[in-house]
Amino acid sequence: MLSAEEKQEIAAIAAHYELKRAAGIDALRMVQRHRGWVSDETLRDVAEVLEMSPTDLDSVATFYNLIFRRPVGRHVILICDSVSCWVMGYDNLLDHLQRRLGIGLGQTTSDGRFTLLPHVCLGACDQAPAMMIDDQLYGCLDAEKIDALLKNFET
Amino acid sequence: MQLQRPLTQNIHPGRPPLSLSAYEAAGGYQALRKVLGTMTPQQVTAAVLEANLRGRGGAGFPTGRKWSFVPMGPDAPRTKYLVINADEMEPATFKDRLLLEGDPHQLIEGIIIGAYAIQAPMAYIFLRTTYTEAFRRIAAAIAEARVNGYLGSNILGSGFSLELTLHASAGRYICGEETALLNALEGKRANPRAKPPFPPVIGLWGKPTVANNVETICNVPHILNHGAAWFRGLSRVTDGGTKIYGVSGKVKRPGAWELPLGVTIRELLEEQAGGLRDGLRLRAILPGGASTDLLTPDHLDVVMDFNGVAAAGSRLGTGTMVVVDDRTCIVGLTANLMRFFAQESCGWCTPCREGLPWLAKILTAIEQGRGEPEDIAVLKEHTRLLGPGRTFCALAPGAMEPLQSALKYFEEDFMRHIRERRCPWR
Ligand SMILES: Cc1cc2nc3c(=O)[nH]c(=O)nc-3n(C[C@H](O)[C@H](O)[C@H](O)COP(=O)(O)O)c2cc1C
Ligand code: SF4
Ligand code: FES
DSSP states (O other): OOOHHHHHHHHHHHTTSSSGGGGHHHHHHHHHHHHSSOOHHHHHHHHHHTTOOHHHHHHHHTTSTTSOSSOOOSEEEEEEOSHHHHHTTHHHHHHHHHHHHTOOTTOBOTTSOEEEEEESOOSOGGGOSOEEETTEEEOSOOHHHHHHHHHTTOO | OOOOOGGGTTOOTTSOOOOHHHHHHTTTTHHHHHHHHHOOHHHHHHHHHHTTOBOSSSSOOBHHHHHHTSOOSTTSOSOOEEEEEEOOOSTTOOSHHHHHHHOHHHHHHHHHHHHHHHTOSEEEEEEOTTOHHHHHHHHHHHHHHHHTTSSBSSGGGSSOOBEEEEEEOOSOGGGGSHHHHHHHHTTSOOOOOOSSSOTTTSOGGGSOEEEEEHHHHHTHHHHHHHOHHHHHHHSSSSSOSEEEEEEEESBSSOEEEEEETTOBHHIIIIIISOSBOTTOOEEEEEBTBTTSOOBOGGGTTOBOSHHHHHHTTSOOTTSEEEEEETTSOHHHHHHHHHHHHHHHOOSOSHHHHHHHHHHHHHHHHHHTTOOOTTHHHHHHHHHHHTSTTSSSSSHHHHHHHHHHHHHHHHHHHHHHHHHHTSOTTO
16 A cells, blocks of 8 residues: 555656656656565556556556566665676676675575666766665775675675 | 866866855856846857757757757747756766766756757756766755746746756666657656657657757856857867767776867877776777777777767767777677667567567677577678668667677687687687
């Protein structure tokens, strides 16, 4: 169920656009911020507020790489797999990260702490290789830096 | 005052951007006051046209010309839109981020002036999701601008009103294509639209819409402040202004810098980026983002403007180049780029949806030593089949640019992988 505040917030977003459905992505991002991911039930609720069919909204949601339609860990790691980071050692970095977390791309650690996803160029090519954890960007990475960094998330 | 780097004059990486009052104290919002107080919309467009400002989003379309396609006058639709393309998802591109994070009020001032020129009462900034710091800073700047009467109704008592909305996307490269972007903003799947009609006539919700890149619109206040002749004089070539150039790869000082439009590749690589790291030699340059043709060390003196790079057989693109050294495998690089394009194809038209994954598979196989000699002919054939005019939008032809140039200059690298059944660079 969406909270009353969430419904209000979606209505406020929709006011910025000519038609309600345009608020879809903003609304999905907002509920994802609160819940971590977008369940079928949440999607249905958002669709109802926007006066769209759930299928219609889902076809928009699934178009995007960063609307999560499956549960994710408490922290999402987006590792850049694009060209500058590839030149600067993406393959080794990924190997290290996967070994360290014990998961592959697209997977979540068994303690639910991290989900590891590849992502396109993060616009930090001058600090390649780069990745984001949640909302924060980290650049000029190597194995040691990653180890130090992950320690900050050991909760 | 000799202002040579207008776009970055207020930008000091590592420091927060100027607040509204600091921006005003540095001369900010003066161009807007001049425009609203003394100029007609048509005069603003004429000034931008005269400045020879070409779009910085990759295609290089003259900005004043684009604005002049928008219907004006009493019979024009009342609702029109200005949309700022801040999607910046082209691999190897990191120039708009500098402007978005570094000087949000410059962006907002440019938007208000641009919206006035086409008489649009609504504007959107379409920002990629992962630019979270930019989102926070721009949202704060918009709030400040509204409180101070620069946004909202009757701006500075001029009678002109503008609502500005910041929209964060959810991560898909094709949204940067301007008609896909319009569908995305409407809340639809972001497939591109057929052109014509072009957005300045029929755009967002069917209304006249101009889409401009972040760097493009940030130039506008400076043109109005200092004049078209000054702006043309910033450049070393006939197109006006400076350019935010960038260099990434194994160089000594990767980074982004505002320089006169028309510096050479050599100046960027050697003077700005400090040359390659010790022990490495230059093999290739990807001059303007993922969807541009590779160039070689023979092209070091190519001038990095729209015409100069085109004459060398590539494109200026976003002006942010990747330096490829002699320890980096060109086949692996090409495969990486193709996997990107295959993943980000929107799936609307068959050649792109089916062709790119196939090419990515072939290139990955060659890279891993599983290629066959016949693969080369298949790759070459596809650079033609997916070339300009054969697909619905420019994504697929863009994907062919690095591939066709890799085959043109480095075919022997592909052959070696196939003969030796391994990557010789590993
Ligand atoms: C696949 C694709 C992706 C694009 N991505 C961007 C982008 O992220 N930012 C951008 O400004 N232009 C992008 N463009 C170019 C836009 O379609 C459009 O030309 C540009 O935003 C117009 O602005 P300008 O005239 O100020 O350059 C892209 C084009 C294509 C084909
Ligand atoms: S060329 Fe590719 S990205 Fe462009 S419309 Fe066709 S399928 Fe979509
Ligand atoms: S290629 Fe990794 S941040 Fe740009």
